[in-house]
Amino acid sequence: MATTSRAASSTSKPPGLEVGLTGGIGSGKTAVANMFAALGAAIIDSDAIAHALTVAHGAAIDAIGREFGDEYIGADGALDRRKMRDRVFRDQSAKARLEAILHPRIREQASEQAKAAIGCAPFVVFVVPLLIETRTAGHRMERLLVVDCSPTTQVARVCARSGLDAELVRSIIAQQASRSERLDAADDVLVNEGPLEMLRPRVQRLHSRYCEIARERAGCV
Numbered sequence: 001m002a003t004t005s006r007a008a009s010s011t012s013k014p015p016g017l018e019v020g021l022t023g024g025i026g027s028g029k030t031a032v033a034n035m036f037a038a039l040g041a042a043i044i045d046s047d048a049i050a051h052a053l054t055v056a057h058g059a060a061i062d063a064i065g066r067e068f069g070d071e072y073i074g075a076d077g078a079l080d081r082r083k084m085r086d087r088v089f090r091d092q093s094a095k096a097r098l099e100a101i102l103h104p105r106i107r108e109q110a111s112e113q114a115k116a117a118i119g120c121a122p123f124v125v126f127v128v129p130l131l132i133e134t135r136t137a138g139h140r141m142e143r144l145l146v147v148d149c150s151p152t153t154q155v156a157r158v159c160a161r162s163g164l165d166a167e168l169v170r171s172i173i174a175q176q177a178s179r180s181e182r183l184d185a186a187d188d189v190l191v192n193e194g195p196l197e198m199l200r201p202r203v204q205r206l207h208s209r210y211c212e213i214a215r216e217r218a219g220c221v
C-alpha cells in the first residue's frame with residue numbers, strides 16, 4: 001500500500017532529508033533499501049506499516065470491519081488478505097475505500113517513525129512501491145529515487161522469487177505506473193540490471209550525495 005507523495009508540501013517539516021524510494025514490482029527496491037540501511041540511512045517501509053496495521057488488533061482492523069463487514073476479518077482477528085485482495089482487484093470503489101482507511105494511518109505512522117529517526121540517521125528513505133500512482137496524497141519528499149530495470153528483468157526476477165506465472169506478473173506491471181512515468185518523475189535513478197554487486201557502488205555514491213545534501217540543509221557546510 002502506498003502512502004506518501006512528493007506532491008504537496010508541509011510547512012512544519014523536521015530538519016533532515018527525506019528520500020522517496022520507488023520502482024516497479026521486482027525492480028530491486030528492497031535490495032536498494034537494504035544497502036542504504038547498511039550504510040546507516042533510516043528506512044521506513046510503507047508496506048511493512050500497512051501490514052502491521054492489519055494484523056490481529058492492528059490499528060486499522062476496527063475501521064476495516066466497520067466499512068466492509070466482519071467477514072473480511074479472519075478468525076484470528078487479522079485482515080483476511082486474500083479475500084480483501086480479491087475484492088479490491090475487481091472493485092475500484094472498494095479499493096478507494098480501503099485506501100481511505102489505510103493511507104492516512106500509514107502516513108501518520110511513517111511521519112512518527114521519521115521524526116524518531118531524524119538525528120539518528122543522516123537521512124530517511126521512505127520505501128513506497130506505488131509512490132508515483134498515489135502522489136496526490138499529502139506528504140512531500142525532497143528527493144524521488146527510482147529503481148529502474150526492464151520489464152523483462154522484472155518478470156524474470158519475480159517469477160524466480162515467487163514462482164508466479166509470467167503472464168500474471170506482466171498484468172501486475174501493466175497496472176502499475178509505466179517505466180517512463182516513473183523516470184519522468186525521478187530526481188535520481190538507480191539502474192538495477194546486471195548483478196547486485198554492480199548496484200552497491202551506485203548506492204554508495206548516492207548515499208554520499210544524500211549525506212551531503214542533508215548536511216547542507218542542516219547548515220553544517
Ligand code: ATP
Binds near residue numbers: 157196
Ligand atoms: P517487490 O516490488 O516485489 O517487493 P522489490 O522492488 O522490492 O520487489 P527486490 O525484492 O529487491 O525488489 O528484488 C526482487 C527479487 O530480485 C529478489 O529476489 C531479489 O533478490 C532479486 N534481485 C534484485 N536485484 C537483483 C539483481 N541485480 N540481480 C539479481 N537478483 C536481483
